[in-house]
Amino acid sequence: MDVKKINAPASTVTRDLDKLDRETGNIYESVRIIAKRSNKISVDLKQELNRKLEEFAYYTDNLEEVFENREQIEISKFYEKLPKPTLIAVQEFQDDKLYFTKIEKTDDN
Numbered sequence: 001m002d003v004k005k006i007n008a009p010a011s012t013v014t015r016d017l018d019k020l021d022r023e024t025g026n027i028y029e030s031v032r033i034i035a036k037r038s039n040k041i042s043v044d045l046k047q048e049l050n051r052k053l054e055e056f057a058y059y060t061d062n063l064e065e066v067f068e069n070r071e072q073i074e075i076s077k078f079y080e081k082l083p084k085p086t087l088i089a090v091q092e093f094q095d096d097k098l099y100f101t102k103i104e105k106t107d108d109n
Helices: 027-054 070-081 085-094
Strands: none
Touching: 027 070, 027 085
């Protein structure tokens, strides 16, 4: 799933708790699922950004020299404008695009 194409809001919005816990029956379970997905999105986006910026890496012995590249700045701005990973994860959860399994605990566990 391409998280850059998801229709998530760019800023925080008020959510209806009844809609968030409808799928799991427990708001805390829903938040846990969303948090795990948010962490995964964050790691994936960071790795992708680092791979793209690595192409522009210029290694020098002098730390005072800073080279600015227009393409590098545009890539960074694009990633800064993306919705936050938490907002993307909430939108995926509400659009039923997240798949999860619920493990039932028994008295033996």
